Amino acid sequence: VLPDLTLRYGESASFLHFRFGPTPGTFFPDSQFPRAGLNQFLAQSIPQFGDDQQTIVNGLIALLERIGPVILVGHSQTGPIALLAATQSANVKAVIAYESIGFFFPAGAVPTPPPLWNGTQFTASANILAAMPLPPADFQKLTKIPIQLIYGDHIPATPVPVYGFDEWRVLVAVAQEFVTAVNAQGGKASFLSLPKAGLFGNTHFAFSDLNNVQVADLLSGFLHAQGLDR
Amino acid sequence: VLPDLTLRYGESASFLHFRFGPTPGTFFPDSQFPRAGLNQFLAQSIPQFGDDQQTIVNGLIALLERIGPVILVGHSQTGPIALLAATQSANVKAVIAYESIGFFFPAGAVPTPPPLWNGTQFTASANILAAMPLPPADFQKLTKIPIQLIYGDHIPATPVPVYGFDEWRVLVAVAQEFVTAVNAQGGKASFLSLPKAGLFGNTHFAFSDLNNVQVADLLSGFLHAQGLDR
Numbered sequence: 001v002l003p004d005l006t007l008r009y010g011e012s013a014s015f016l017h018f019r020f021g022p023t024p025g026t027f028f029p030d031s032q033f034p035r036a037g038l039n040q041f042l043a044q045s046i047p048q049f050g051d052d053q054q055t056i057v058n059g060l061i062a063l064l065e066r067i068g069p070v071i072l073v074g075h076s077q078t079g080p081i082a083l084l085a086a087t088q089s090a091n092v093k094a095v096i097a098y099e100s101i102g103f104f105f106p107a108g109a110v111p112t113p114p115p116l117w118n119g120t121q122f123t124a125s126a127n128i129l130a131a132m133p134l135p136p137a138d139f140q141k142l143t144k145i146p147i148q149l150i151y152g153d154h155i156p157a158t159p160v161p162v163y164g165f166d167e168w169r170v171l172v173a174v175a176q177e178f179v180t181a182v183n184a185q186g187g188k189a190s191f192l193s194l195p196k197a198g199l200f201g202n203t204h205f206a207f208s209d210l211n212n213v214q215v216a217d218l219l220s221g222f223l224h225a226q227g228l229d230r
Numbered sequence: 231v232l233p234d235l236t237l238r239y240g241e242s243a244s245f246l247h248f249r250f251g252p253t254p255g256t257f258f259p260d261s262q263f264p265r266a267g268l269n270q271f272l273a274q275s276i277p278q279f280g281d282d283q284q285t286i287v288n289g290l291i292a293l294l295e296r297i298g299p300v301i302l303v304g305h306s307q308t309g310p311i312a313l314l315a316a317t318q319s320a321n322v323k324a325v326i327a328y329e330s331i332g333f334f335f336p337a338g339a340v341p342t343p344p345p346l347w348n349g350t351q352f353t354a355s356a357n358i359l360a361a362m363p364l365p366p367a368d369f370q371k372l373t374k375i376p377i378q379l380i381y382g383d384h385i386p387a388t389p390v391p392v393y394g395f396d397e398w399r400v401l402v403a404v405a406q407e408f409v410t411a412v413n414a415q416g417g418k419a420s421f422l423s424l425p426k427a428g429l430f431g432n433t434h435f436a437f438s439d440l441n442n443v444q445v446a447d448l449l450s451g452f453l454h455a456q457g458l459d460r
Binding site: 152200203 | 248262263432435
């Protein structure tokens with residue numbers, strides 16, 4: 001038996017886009033779509049970059065309720081998901097994020113990220129911006145746990161006219177603003193530049209790069225310093 | 231042995247975006263990316279909606295050179311791919327397209343599609359528009375083969391403020407303009423509305439809807455009428 005996936009991720013849009021019915025979940029009376037197969041059909045959907053983060057967070061939190069406290073290690077677009085989960089579950093005891101691409105700030109105090117070289121703003125999707133608002137009480141929760149943000153090598157310090165590089169300059173700037181904002185409220189956030197730590201040549205995938213044992217050693221060191229490796 | 235996928239689909243962008251090197255295919259000298267695994271890594275890529283159509287057409291044409299003449303049956307975003315292939319390979323003997331989402335017109339005579347209800351233009355992606363230009367000599371090749379465009383039910387005749395429905399109104403209008411343009415140059419294109427043929431309730435997936443035998447019967451009839459079912 002497949003779970004009822006109806007209306008999660010892009011299914012609401014698909015239901016209309018593929019003309020199954022007039023509103024999501026309601027078929028046209030004469031629809032020729034094999035209704036018993038709807039869940040199976042929708043199970044083929046792939047959540048797209050930036051699709052409903054809260055749905056993913058809900059699933060993660062439900063898992064944590066079964067397996068207990070964890071240290072979340074995020075990567076890229078899962079960085080903001082890990083941070084969001086930490087604001088909604090006491091089971092998130094720390095967040096380590098490799099090259100996260102979105103950060104939260106108290107509503108009303110969301111910084112404007114530096115523009116890309118061409119004057120536009122970075123957006124990973126309609127739902128993931130470099131800097132996003134959270135209710136201040138939720139943001140406060142991010143000050144209660146250790147957070148480490150890690151970025152690899154070859155990230156430009158000044159604007160370069162290549163989107164794939166320049167986006168990282170912007171994201172690193174916002175990551176550093178996030179660390180400052182969390183710590184200004186008494187938090188325990190830190191920013192780790194791998195090349196500044198003596199590890200060179202790391203891509204977006206530090207954990208699977210050739211020097212991943214050294215990358216892991218840095219993680220072990222962080223966990224030890226935070227008393228999280230017991 | 232994996233094929234060399236480097237630089238196809240989104241790989242060029244990925245190569246930069248993930249900071250493997252300064253230009254696609256060239257690693258940073260100190261890159262920690264496990265280079266021998268590049269093809270395996272890139273093989274995880276999924277061509278996105280609208281990614282380089284010509285690459286897909288090239289693959290299709292290479293296949294036809296091995297298997298010989300075919301009748302291409304396209305669906306949705308593969309409609310324009312089938313039409314494009316027909317302009318580039320004598321092995322395409324007919325094109326049948328279910329709910330195609332993009333059409334070609336002679337450069338200089340590309341119609342402006344009717345706007346969506348909100349005044350904007352339909353775009354499936356940066357690379358797929360409802361109406362796209364072709365060199366006139368290429369367009370001429372579309373007049374030499376039978377083409378049938380098929381659309382299902384519940385497509386509005388007048389603007390409705392639901393993107394998932396209104397896009398089909400626009401696409402049907404352009405499909406009909408395409409048929410007119412092809413036939414004006416002596417072509418053999420036709421437009422088939424399933425509800426006008428007495429089949430009701432068909433979704434975007436006529437070939438897997440409950441009445442798909444009736445849908446297939448219409449296809450058989452078309453192929454027979456064109457002398458293509460020998």
